[in-house]
Amino acid sequence: MKLRFQTKEESNQQQQDEFLKLSKLERLYAFFRLMEQMSKFPIKNKEDKNKDNFIIVINTKK
Known part of the structure; x- marks a missing residue:
């Protein structure tokens, strides 16, 4: 694991480039x-x- 110390702007630029x-x-x-x-x-x-909301179901059988 590599630790890098950089500013927020540098980090954002690196992410964008990648x-x-x-x-x-x-x-x-x-x-x-x-x-x-x-x-x-x-x-x-x-x-x-x-x-x-609620649902009304009307079954009509003829």
């Missing part, structure tokens, strides 16, 4: 992986979108 070295397809896959990982992050106040 990302831009990837092919377009690899960047797309990296984006999808990031979105998947973000969906697993815990959130404090999760909204239940179906909290006030």
Whole structure:
């Protein structure tokens, strides 16, 4: 493991350079992986979108 001491700007520039070295397809896959990982992050106040909704099912048999 290598430790590096650098400023935030240097770190951001290094990350950007490494990302831009990837092919377009690899960047797309990296984006999808990031979105998947973000969906697993815990959130404090999760909204239940179906909290006030209900479904009425009417079965009509003739």
